[in-house]
Amino acid sequence: MRNRSPDYAFALMRVLITAGPSSEPIDEVRVITNRSTGELGTVLAECMARAGHTVEMFLGQGATFQWSGAKFFDTNDELEQLFDKTLQPETVDVVFHVAALADFRLSRIEINRTRQLVPKIASDAGPVWLELIPQPKLIAKLRNYFPKARIIGWKYEHGITRDELLSEASRQMQHYRTNACVVNGRAFGSGFGVCTKAGLIATCDSKLSLAEFFVRWITRHDSADAESG
Numbered sequence: 001m002r003n004r005s006p007d008y009a010f011a012l013m014r015v016l017i018t019a020g021p022s023s024e025p026i027d028e029v030r031v032i033t034n035r036s037t038g039e040l041g042t043v044l045a046e047c048m049a050r051a052g053h054t055v056e057m058f059l060g061q062g063a064t065f066q067w068s069g070a071k072f073f074d075t076n077d078e079l080e081q082l083f084d085k086t087l088q089p090e091t092v093d094v095v096f097h098v099a100a101l102a103d104f105r106l107s108r109i110e111i112n113r114t115r116q117l118v119p120k121i122a123s124d125a126g127p128v129w130l131e132l133i134p135q136p137k138l139i140a141k142l143r144n145y146f147p148k149a150r151i152i153g154w155k156y157e158h159g160i161t162r163d164e165l166l167s168e169a170s171r172q173m174q175h176y177r178t179n180a181c182v183v184n185g186r187a188f189g190s191g192f193g194v195c196t197k198a199g200l201i202a203t204c205d206s207k208l209s210l211a212e213f214f215v216r217w218i219t220r221h222d223s224a225d226a227e228s229g
Helices: 039-050 076-084 138-145 162-176 207-217
Strands: 014-019 054-060 071-073 094-097 104-111 114-116 128-134 150-156 180-184 192-196 199-204
Touching: 014 039, 039 054, 039 207, 054 076, 071 076, 076 138, 094 138, 138 150, 138 162, 150 162, 162 180, 162 192, 162 199, 192 207, 199 207
Parallel strands: 014 054, 014 094, 054 071, 094 150, 150 180
Antiparallel strands: 104 114, 104 128, 180 192, 192 199
8 A cells, every 4th residue: 555644644645637638640740739737637646646546547648747657649539439448437536637638630631622531631741721629528427427426527718707717617516516726817807716515615825735625624524425326
């Protein structure tokens, strides 16, 4: 059994963390991705492991921060395949869905107004038009995959007000049957906020303080707090 910090004395849990960016192919050499580094997920993993919990991480290949023992994914579909392969998913106690997944995937490429399907778009091809279509939200499936877990989602926004962001967090929890939502981005301001059905319950000024908050939070809530769907 992993050594446990003497600062913690509670039942140990099985914690699953998704982290880092996903990517969707444009051609065989180019992808659509985002700037997620995977740092927050790895900070969470370190704190949870130091507290003695069993940590499993699914990490985007493009993450610059790494975690020993992580399983890697590129696309949203590959992450979902990792969920399919999770052993005894009903025994997962907590899911932190931190991964910054691609909201869109490529539907069609046009070069000079002609539809193309090529291994690599030539750099001198001329104007290239990419049609992107929305992808299904993977968070919508988490409750079915992990029926007994406490599930924590994320909401990162820029061009809305703080109150609108908190309202979106509330809708996310209700719609996807999650237990908490972390909010951040320009719409929230500096640091992170943690929302539950009770509203905004905590603010944290750094990734580390957020992770330490969750180490305490997951132990203060018994299984009655977890929605079974």
